[in-house]
Amino acid sequence: MEEKYVIVDTAEGKKSISYVEWGVKGELPTVFCVHGLSRNSRDFDYLAQHLSLETTPARHVIALDMIGRGNSDWFTDKTLYGYPQYVHLCLSFLHILGITSVHWVGTSMGGLIGMFIASQNPCKWVCRDEHAPLSENGDTKEKIFKIKNPIKKLVLNDIGPYIPREGLERIGRYVGRDPHFENKTDALLYIQNICSTFGTLTSDQWQHLVNHGLKQCEDHSLSFKYDPAIGDAFQTALDDVDLTSVWYTMNQPTLVLRGSESDLLLKETVHDMAENPDCEFVEFKGVGHAPMLMCDEQIECVARFLMKE
Numbered sequence: 358m359e360e361k362y363v364i365v366d367t368a369e370g371k372k373s374i375s376y377v378e379w380g381v382k383g384e385l386p387t388v389f390c391v392h393g394l395s396r397n398s399r400d401f402d403y404l405a406q407h408l409s410l411e412t413t414p415a416r417h418v419i420a421l422d423m424i425g426r427g428n429s430d431w432f433t434d435k436t437l438y439g440y441p442q443y444v445h446l447c448l449s450f451l452h453i454l455g456i457t458s459v460h461w462v463g464t465s466m467g468g469l470i471g472m473f474i475a476s477q478n479p480c481k482w483v484c485r486d487e488h489a490p491l492s493e494n495g496d497t498k499e500k501i502f503k504i505k506n507p508i509k510k511l512v513l514n515d516i517g518p519y520i521p522r523e524g525l526e527r528i529g530r531y532v533g534r535d536p537h538f539e540n541k542t543d544a545l546l547y548i549q550n551i552c553s554t555f556g557t558l559t560s561d562q563w564q565h566l567v568n569h570g571l572k573q574c575e576d577h578s579l580s581f582k583y584d585p586a587i588g589d590a591f592q593t594a595l596d597d598v599d600l601t602s603v604w605y606t607m608n609q610p611t612l613v614l615r616g617s618e619s620d621l622l623l624k625e626t627v628h629d630m631a632e633n634p635d636c637e638f639v640e641f642k643g644v645g646h647a648p649m650l651m652c653d654e655q656i657e658c659v660a661r662f663l664m665k666e
Contacts, residue, residue, distance in 0.1 A: 358405070360428075365449045367424070368437055374450060375428035376421040377402075379409035383417055386458040386509050388663060390420035391447065391467030393647060395532050395583050397427035399569035400464065403562075403651040404659060412660055421450060423466075425584040427569075435586035443470050448482045451507055460510040460663050465621065465647050468516035469600070475511050476606040479503040511611045512659055515619050515647035517626045518604035524621040524646065525595045533588020537578040541567050544579050554645025556616065562651050604630065611636045612662040614655070616644030637662065 358379050365374050377398050388408055390401040398420035405418040422429040424446055425438055432438060447470055451459065463471040474480060482502045531551045538544040545567050552566070571579045613630055615622050617640050630636050639658050641648050648655050 358402070358409075362428075363450060363453050365446055365453065367432075367446060367449075368442060369432055369434055372424055372430040372432075374421060374424065374430070374446065376419055376450075377405075379405045379418040380415050381417055382456075383414055385414065385416060386460045387456050388416050388418040388462060389447075389451070389456070389459040390418065390462045391464070391470055392420070392423065392426070393465035393467060394528065395426070395581070395587065396464065397569060397582060398422045399427070399565070400649065401462070402565065402569075404462070404656050407656050408660060408663070412664060416663070419454070419456075421447075425587045427582050431584040432586075435584070435589055438584075438587050438589070440470065440473060444473050445482070447474065448480060448504070448507075452482070452504075457505065457507055458509055459507050460512070461508045462512040462514065462650075462659065462663075463516070464514040464650070465516050468511075468513040471508060471511050471513070472516075472518070472600065472603055472607065475506065475508045475609050476603045478506050478606075478608075480506050508609055510663060511607070511609045512614065512662065513611060514614045514650065515616055515622045517613065517622050517630055518600040519623070519626045519629075520598040520600075520621055521623060522595050522597050524619075525591065525598070527620060529588065529591030529595065532591055533585050535580060535585040537574065537576075537580050538571075539578060541571070541579065544571055554616070554618065555647070555649045556641070556644035556652075558649065558651060562649070565651075601629075604633075607633075608635065610662075612659070613638045614648055614658070615640045616646055616648050617642045618645040619647070621646045 358377055360377050362373050362375050364371050392400050401420040408416040409418050425431050461471040482504055548566055570582055572582045574580055615627055627638055631638055650656060
């Protein structure tokens, strides 16, 4: 596993985006992992290790830190945190790395980004280029490219086209806050409390979340490795989210994972999604939002789907 960076052109200029990579490109599509709202690329370490070292053939796996999270840069204009920029960033990221075919694994937010991209055929991707013609307003130069959809298979981890308000409100109660901790023990207790819906994790797995989810501040306290502004949208009045029109324009084979106690992916939503003949569904007992893809049962489920012809 290697930690790397690329420079991606965004609506706010060039930004450094961090990612981790396992294995090397092969004949099969790259497994591209995108994390949840306040999470980071290292959530996928257990899954990636299995896919790159324990499957035959070994898979090439990449997981990025979405802008504003992990070791990636932050936006100065906080209003840019949203799905249009996330979609653009992912398409730009794949283009820079020369990756044209992926098996997308997305947890929560990462799954929604995957849905938005999977629904485009072809994908429209705006590239800002000093050699491109001036846009209509004359202050930027950009080209609009149409590219073949890169997503060949899609894993949606505890997310779907309908998201109830109650689940969003629960997330809003903690995302975007900026707690500081004196030590990792205090941080661990806090994370175990707000992330209890992740299900039963081992002590090593909880410690993994602490080790890769915190940064040391100038006053030597610890805080989360994300821009608190990513939660701004959750501080206003929320309503149910209905992306049914997006779901029905997708045609990729899709695996939907659900925690049996999830408040973001309801059983009724899964029932409706299952009408799509290209959709498979697996539920994990004793888990809420979202399965962390760290235990053998969850990892092997994803691996079987990705390796199946």
